[in-house]
Amino acid sequence: MKKSIIFSLALIIGVTLLSVKAEAKKTVLTPFDKRDWHVTEKYDSDAPLRDYAILYDAGGVDGAIGVIGIPSMRTYRHIRVGVDLHNFPFSGSNAGNNNGTPDGKYLYVSDKGANTIGEVNLQTGWTERIFALPVPFGVHHCAALSPNGKYLFATGELTGKMLKLRLSDGATTVLNIPPAPSSPDYPDTSKDGKYVFSGNYYHSTVMVFSQDPFKLIKEIPVGKNPHGTNVSPTNRMVTVCDKLSATLSVIDVETLKVHKVIPTGAGPLHNQIDSLGKYVYQSCFVSDSTSKIDLQRMQLVDEFPIHYRVGHNSIAPDNAYYVSQNKFSTGLFTPTGIVFAVNFELEDIDETSDTYGKSVKIIPVDGEPHEGRQIFATFIQRWNTGKGDDLFTKGYDLGDVHVSFGAKGRPGLPANVHPQLEPRHVANTKKRWVPRDNGKPGITKDGDVYVIRVKGFSYGYVPRFIHVPKGAKVRIIYTNIDKAAGLTKNPDVTMGLNIYGFYGPRTMIIGVRGMSMVAEFVASKAGEYEFFCQHFCGPLHLEMRGTFFVDPPGQQASLAVGDYDSVSMKEQLVDENEHVWVVGTNKLMNTLTEGKEPTI
Amino acid sequence: MKKTKILVSMVFAVVLALSAFTVSTVYAGALGNGSAITDTLQIGVITSLGDRKLTIKTEFEKTPKSYSLELLPECYVMTAMRGHFKKFKELKKGDLIAAYGWYKGGKWNARRIDILDRNDYLIKRLASDAKSGSYYKHER
Numbered sequence: 001m002k003k004s005i006i007f008s009l010a011l012i013i014g015v016t017l018l019s020v021k022a023e024a025k026k027t028v029l030t031p032f033d034k035r036d037w038h039v040t041e042k043y044d045s046d047a048p049l050r051d052y053a054i055l056y057d058a059g060g061v062d063g064a065i066g067v068i069g070i071p072s073m074r075t076y077r078h079i080r081v082g083v084d085l086h087n088f089p090f091s092g093s094n095a096g097n098n099n100g101t102p103d104g105k106y107l108y109v110s111d112k113g114a115n116t117i118g119e120v121n122l123q124t125g126w127t128e129r130i131f132a133l134p135v136p137f138g139v140h141h142c143a144a145l146s147p148n149g150k151y152l153f154a155t156g157e158l159t160g161k162m163l164k165l166r167l168s169d170g171a172t173t174v175l176n177i178p179p180a181p182s183s184p185d186y187p188d189t190s191k192d193g194k195y196v197f198s199g200n201y202y203h204s205t206v207m208v209f210s211q212d213p214f215k216l217i218k219e220i221p222v223g224k225n226p227h228g229t230n231v232s233p234t235n236r237m238v239t240v241c242d243k244l245s246a247t248l249s250v251i252d253v254e255t256l257k258v259h260k261v262i263p264t265g266a267g268p269l270h271n272q273i274d275s276l277g278k279y280v281y282q283s284c285f286v287s288d289s290t291s292k293i294d295l296q297r298m299q300l301v302d303e304f305p306i307h308y309r310v311g312h313n314s315i316a317p318d319n320a321y322y323v324s325q326n327k328f329s330t331g332l333f334t335p336t337g338i339v340f341a342v343n344f345e346l347e348d349i350d351e352t353s354d355t356y357g358k359s360v361k362i363i364p365v366d367g368e369p370h371e372g373r374q375i376f377a378t379f380i381q382r383w384n385t386g387k388g389d390d391l392f393t394k395g396y397d398l399g400d401v402h403v404s405f406g407a408k409g410r411p412g413l414p415a416n417v418h419p420q421l422e423p424r425h426v427a428n429t430k431k432r433w434v435p436r437d438n439g440k441p442g443i444t445k446d447g448d449v450y451v452i453r454v455k456g457f458s459y460g461y462v463p464r465f466i467h468v469p470k471g472a473k474v475r476i477i478y479t480n481i482d483k484a485a486g487l488t489k490n491p492d493v494t495m496g497l498n499i500y501g502f503y504g505p506r507t508m509i510i511g512v513r514g515m516s517m518v519a520e521f522v523a524s525k526a527g528e529y530e531f532f533c534q535h536f537c538g539p540l541h542l543e544m545r546g547t548f549f550v551d552p553p554g555q556q557a558s559l560a561v562g563d564y565d566s567v568s569m570k571e572q573l574v575d576e577n578e579h580v581w582v583v584g585t586n587k588l589m590n591t592l593t594e595g596k597e598p599t600i
Numbered sequence: 601m602k603k604t605k606i607l608v609s610m611v612f613a614v615v616l617a618l619s620a621f622t623v624s625t626v627y628a629g630a631l632g633n634g635s636a637i638t639d640t641l642q643i644g645v646i647t648s649l650g651d652r653k654l655t656i657k658t659e660f661e662k663t664p665k666s667y668s669l670e671l672l673p674e675c676y677v678m679t680a681m682r683g684h685f686k687k688f689k690e691l692k693k694g695d696l697i698a699a700y701g702w703y704k705g706g707k708w709n710a711r712r713i714d715i716l717d718r719n720d721y722l723i724k725r726l727a728s729d730a731k732s733g734s735y736y737k738h739e740r
Binding site (some may be wrong): 052054093095101103147191193233234235237238274275276277278291295296297298302317318319322326350351352353376377378379397400401589600 | 638639640641645672674675676677678680681682683684685686687688689698700701702703704711712713720721722724725726729734735736737738739740
């Protein structure tokens with residue numbers, strides 16, 4: 001009897017203590033949460049009125065940055081930037097993981113279609129400046145920021161080049177990366193300011209550059225066709241997604257050699273390392289999964305299934321959630337038009353959570369988003385509550401660090417002004433859908449119009465090389481002739497054709513099975529311009545390339561012969577009176593004084 | 601003969617010691633031997649605080665080390681969960697932090713300080729791993 005009383009008392013005390021502990025674990029409201037009158041929830045939940053983090057995604061074919069709340073997964077807004085967006089770092093520093101150490105001012109997003117980098121002001125929520133990259137270049141990724149935040153490194157996938165860009169004025173240093181075929185792909189910077197690492201898709205290597213002076217040091221052989229290449233927050237290792245080897249190569253930053261090759265899932269594309277460098281989450285396109293690799297034990301420790309065909313990914317700044325940015329939706333959502341929405345899947349990666357490893361939300365998204373990065377919502381200020389003038393005069397505080405945009409302005413920007421740029425996505429073209437065209441691929445003449453029939457398939461184009469004279473009226477009839485189905489294909493898969501740079505806004509042609517698309521424009525600028533598939537269509541999507549030559553009178557266009565100074569001005573992206581907000585261009589090429597511009 | 605044997609043994613011992621030293625430095629500070637001053641992320645408990653300077657004793661590794669960190673002017677302090685900004689003076693001895701920055705000019709320059717929560721799953725995981733002999737920054 002006595003024993004049972006003691007046992008009951010112990011049980012009551014135990015349960016009480018546990019309840020107190022559980023209560024203590026709940027999130028306590030801070031002044032930040034309380035400042036909104038409409039916050040009615042006492043504690044945070046999966047559907048809060050305020051999101052604690054924001055996912056910015058480079059929206060790919062819709063040319064806009066998507067702004068999505070975490071964990072609600074609500075889309076708040078889209079920020080128009082250009083033609084075909086791929087990836088970006090936040091301004092501030094590259095310290096930490098992919099999300100970096102933001103200062104809340106900007107993000108810098110690569111536009112593969114326009115060959116530009118768009119500067120988005122996170123506080124106004126608008127595009128503020130455009131860095132017009134040199135031509136020929138053909139940017140793919142630009143996610144690599146120097147530790148001091150003053151330089152950006154970008155890959156010229158379409159011409160085999162790399163560049164270092166000075167963010168104050170857009171001046172660039174460009175390196176050629178032979179031998180051809182050479183395809184610098186996804187870059188990241190070491191956190192100590194020493195190196196830039198970038199996969200070279202065709203060389204099956206990771207290239208190592210010194211940040212300052214900017215030059216190639218060596219190439220490290222890795223698995224076949226590397227894609228995502230990321231430096232760990234500790235700066236000890238570089239994790240490389242070996243797309244066609246189904247492995248993760250781990251490079252030792254000290255020795256610049258491969259330390260270990262870890263088998264993961266099939267078709268690994270991109271990495272997200274948590275903020276402490278413990279785990280790397282890898283998107284595996286073919287195996288439809290997220291691989292979780294322990295970087296301490298150097299082994300695969302978990303695998304999460306995802307809906308279908310993951311491409312990019314992002315991780316919450318507190319490591320609680322992971323967003324699988326899937327490429328296809330396979331009829332998951334209500335049809336709204338010719339191209340199906342792709343989807344984002346929110347996965348709970350908190351190992352102590354009841355829903356660990358599970359998808360907790362799935363949403364359709366616009367465009368075909370490429371990389372996403374997340375930032376705590378506390379970085380974004382409220383400028384529309386009578387404090388707007390502070391944006392121009394005072395700035396804002398991050399704890400006891402004051403951040404100001406400065407009243408003097410910067411090169412390429414008038415003093416004390418924050419532009420609202422809405423660059424054109426599609427312009428100077430005439431596009432239409434037509435019934436499937438079964439004409440023979442190649443070039444024919446219809447009066448004075450050059451009719452170019454292009455067929456797209458897994459994975460390439462016929463014809464691959466197209467020549468027209470400068471000034472020609474061009475009509476491209478693009479047809480997706482793919483019949484494959486199964487492992488990597490389904491009827492929803494869309495292919496595209498986009499000629500980078502000057503012809504980017506003029507093309508953006510979509511290839512849907514069963515119909516053709518026609519684009520008409522004037523080939524008014526000479527030069528050699530790569531075209532590529534702007535809709536992710538399968539594991540070898542990057543192989544879908546061709547070249548559009550616009551030959552000047554009496555000459556054949558090449559990487560050395562073309563109207564490159566003219567097209568680098570990007571005058572087609574914005575109105576004439578907005579040209580002041582376009583900086584960079586060929587005129588500033590190689591004006592960096594190498595060796596005198598520290599990156600740390 | 602005996603002297604020769606002793607001499608050979610001594611030379612062998614010296615060579616062995618040197619080779620062991622060489623092997624141990626292959627991954628020193630890179631992948632195998634715990635934290636190093638050149639790491640760009642340090643995790644530890646604050647042991648002393650000064651004027652935008654602090655000292656930490658590292659956690660979750662085999663042999664804790666002490667590092668003095670100096671905050672760069674743009675270095676902010678925030679909670680690792682929810683991202684609430686704090687002032688430097690709100691840091692306390694005993695706080696577990698993650699410091700992001702780099703070693704340059706004989707100083708470890710902090711660019712960001714995150715105040716970690718021991719209830720966070722990742723911290724729990726690092727602690728339990730260390731308890732079972734899998735130490736942080738001792739990658740295999």
